[in-house]
Amino acid sequence: MADLLANLSLGFGIALSPYTLLLAIIGCFIGTIVGALPGLGPANGVAIMIPITFSMGLDATGALILLTAIYYGAMYGGRISSILLNIPGDEPAMMTTLDGYPMAKAGRAGDALVISGFASFVGAFLATLGLAVLAPALSRIAYEFGPAEYFALYLLAFCTLGGIASNNQAKAALASCLGIGIAMIGLDPNSGLPRMTGGNLHLYDGIDFLVAIVGLFAVSEVFFFIESKGKSGAAGIKLRGRVTVPWAEIWTTRWTMIRCSVVGFIAGVLPGAGASLGSFMTYMMEKSIAGEKGKFGTGVAKGIAAPEVGNNAAAGGALVPMLTLGVPGSGTTAVLLAVLVTLNITPGPTLFVERPDVVWSLIASLLIANFVLLAMNVPMVKVFVKVLEVPPAILMPGVTMVSFVGIYSLTGSYFDLLLVVLFGVLGYVLRKLDIPTVPVILGILLGSKMEKQLRDAMVLSDGDWTYLFSSTISSVLIVAAIVGFILPIFLRGRIRKPQRISD
Amino acid sequence: MTRPSDRIFGLVVILAALAYIASALQVQASFLSDPVGPKAFPIAVGIVAILCAVTMIARPDAEPEWPAVRSTLAIGIAIVVLVIYAYALKPLGFLIPTAVVAAILSYQISPSPKVSVLSGIGLSIGLFVLFRFVLGLSLFGFPRGWF
Numbered sequence: 001m002a003d004l005l006a007n008l009s010l011g012f013g014i015a016l017s018p019y020t021l022l023l024a025i026i027g028c029f030i031g032t033i034v035g036a037l038p039g040l041g042p043a044n045g046v047a048i049m050i051p052i053t054f055s056m057g058l059d060a061t062g063a064l065i066l067l068t069a070i071y072y073g074a075m076y077g078g079r080i081s082s083i084l085l086n087i088p089g090d091e092p093a094m095m096t097t098l099d100g101y102p103m104a105k106a107g108r109a110g111d112a113l114v115i116s117g118f119a120s121f122v123g124a125f126l127a128t129l130g131l132a133v134l135a136p137a138l139s140r141i142a143y144e145f146g147p148a149e150y151f152a153l154y155l156l157a158f159c160t161l162g163g164i165a166s167n168n169q170a171k172a173a174l175a176s177c178l179g180i181g182i183a184m185i186g187l188d189p190n191s192g193l194p195r196m197t198g199g200n201l202h203l204y205d206g207i208d209f210l211v212a213i214v215g216l217f218a219v220s221e222v223f224f225f226i227e228s229k230g231k232s233g234a235a236g237i238k239l240r241g242r243v244t245v246p247w248a249e250i251w252t253t254r255w256t257m258i259r260c261s262v263v264g265f266i267a268g269v270l271p272g273a274g275a276s277l278g279s280f281m282t283y284m285m286e287k288s289i290a291g292e293k294g295k296f297g298t299g300v301a302k303g304i305a306a307p308e309v310g311n312n313a314a315a316g317g318a319l320v321p322m323l324t325l326g327v328p329g330s331g332t333t334a335v336l337l338a339v340l341v342t343l344n345i346t347p348g349p350t351l352f353v354e355r356p357d358v359v360w361s362l363i364a365s366l367l368i369a370n371f372v373l374l375a376m377n378v379p380m381v382k383v384f385v386k387v388l389e390v391p392p393a394i395l396m397p398g399v400t401m402v403s404f405v406g407i408y409s410l411t412g413s414y415f416d417l418l419l420v421v422l423f424g425v426l427g428y429v430l431r432k433l434d435i436p437t438v439p440v441i442l443g444i445l446l447g448s449k450m451e452k453q454l455r456d457a458m459v460l461s462d463g464d465w466t467y468l469f470s471s472t473i474s475s476v477l478i479v480a481a482i483v484g485f486i487l488p489i490f491l492r493g494r495i496r497k498p499q500r501i502s503d
Numbered sequence: 504m505t506r507p508s509d510r511i512f513g514l515v516v517i518l519a520a521l522a523y524i525a526s527a528l529q530v531q532a533s534f535l536s537d538p539v540g541p542k543a544f545p546i547a548v549g550i551v552a553i554l555c556a557v558t559m560i561a562r563p564d565a566e567p568e569w570p571a572v573r574s575t576l577a578i579g580i581a582i583v584v585l586v587i588y589a590y591a592l593k594p595l596g597f598l599i600p601t602a603v604v605a606a607i608l609s610y611q612i613s614p615s616p617k618v619s620v621l622s623g624i625g626l627s628i629g630l631f632v633l634f635r636f637v638l639g640l641s642l643f644g645f646p647r648g649w650f
Contacts, residue, residue, distance in 0.1 A: 052640075171555070171559065190537055198526070229574075229613065391618070393619065400585070401626055409642065414589050414593060421582060424585070455537050455538075455544075
């Protein structure tokens with residue numbers, strides 16, 4: 001406990017410096033906008049901003065704080081279009097449409113935005129505290145990890161990501177293979193000889209994951225907008241009059257918020273589960289607790305609070321495995337992991353010992369960011385509602401140009417821009433075929449590390465494959481990976497992922 | 504053939520994976536070899552990909568809604584324009600290619616000439632100011648030698 005306070009004071013020392021504070025505020029602002037815009041989720045938002053952040057020459061702490069603030073902001077902002085347009089601003093905000101839109105239709109758009117804003121705050125704040133407590137503890141366990149354990153852990157991440165977060169195991173696994181296969185391109189780390197480059201000199205350094213991320217997430221989105229001709233298809237609800245805070249109604253959701261914070265946080269910590277699962281689980285849980293009388297789905301406060309608490313708590317939880325083990329719990333944390341790797345910071349247990357300044361200033365900044373976001377999303381919510389009026393015909397070309405310039409200013413290479421377009425097309429086709437793109441990113445990020453850990457393990461054991469099962473930790477992880485991949489096949493018939501409700 | 508999309512994609516993946524495995528077999532092993540070597544992991548990934556693709560061919564999902572011919576054409580144009588943009592950015596500077604490309608993309612999303620031209624010019628100048636003067640990136644606004 002004393003440790004925690006000492007660490008937090010170290011963190012706040014850095015986080016409260018005017019420059020860092022400014023970065024956090026800018027991040028919150030951009031993030032909320034990104035989240036609010038339909039079609040631009042947290043992963044897109046962070047992906048587009050990464051190259052720009054690097055070209056600005058921010059230091060590790062600054063870049064990480066800016067981007068994580070965007071991540072948190074996007075999680076808050078996602079609810080705005082869910083409530084007003086019945087279109088989730090990002091995937092985790094999908095469950096918020098179920099009660100948020102009916103409440104807005106009943107003329108209580110302002111109340112819905114305020115309740116969900118408070119819910120986001122409670123979920124994100126408690127999860128950040130959870131992160132501060134759990135991450136150091138988990139990092140001590142991570143010290144036990146050798147190559148065999150890390151290999152098993154990566155396997156677990158790929159399996160659960162494919163298992164829980166997708167509709168079809170084969171497609172999810174294929175996406176992972178695609179990513180890992182791309183990661184192999186370039187120089188073999190052990191021998192220094194080129195592999196899979198087809199003799200193309202541009203490929204000797206491998207394919208930068210930033211290029212893949214921007215292509216798969218941002219450019220493919222532009223193609224979807226062109227296909228739909230920018231039609232949103234839903235009648236938006238206008239926010240009229242003063243926004244007031246319905247205190248009494250928020251008070252009735254207090255237990256819902258606390259329960260959902262815990263469940264959402266746990267969902268976030270599990271590798272591969274992420275915020276979408278967090279909001280799904282919390283909504284379903286509260287719906288069954290409230291029963292028929294709860295009137296979930298008709299625009300009740302608890303139905304708005306539950307998924308928002310859930311997805312924001314999961315967003316904080318997903319940072320735990322990312323920081324302590326280097327294994328992201330969701331798509332956006334995969335992108336944040338890419339940031340860490342590019343900044344030459346190795347996530348994992350040593351991070352907490354070697355760079356406590358980075359970790360603790362990040363946690364302190366996130367605690368501050370939550371208050372900033374609460375201010376932006378409750379009293380100032382009208383500013384962000386205006387953002388929804390930007391027509392896609394201006395927005396999407398803007399997003400494309402920002403992505404291209406970001407990559408270009410980072411690498412200065414036309415070849416990388418071509419790859420961005422190629423990944424954009426690939427992303428479009430994959431998403432059309434319902435093949436998830438997050439495992440591709442994860443594969444590109446972790447593929448070489450996974451291979452390296454496997455090869456190191458085999459060097460240690462002199463080629464004996466049973467070494468992978470030699471420790472309890474690695475055996476448990478491998479078994480969990482297999483169960484996590486296979487079990488959802490049987491559960492899928494019983495628990496259906498809720499599809500979007502139509503008007 | 505019912506549900507062709509998943510099956511065709513599966514076939515493409517199998518061919519690509521076979522090419523990938525063939526390419527992995529050609530990888531030179533160095534004298535500093537470890538028990539696994541540089542070939543095994545890529546080959547394993549290729550094999551898993553083939554297994555997944557076979558599953559996709561055997562049990563395809565419901566057919567996705569592919570865009571109509573006109574939308575496909577619009578996406579095709581967007582791809583070509585972006586490829587040209589990739590080549591044009593260095594020799595022609597930022598402002599002109601960006602304005603043209605942004606205008607074309609905008610037109611593909613919402614076919615109004617006025618809005619597209621304005622958003623092209625606006626985005627080009629606005630982003631240039633943002634990148635160059637606010638964020639301090641080194642960008643060239645015009646082809647070199649103009650000024």
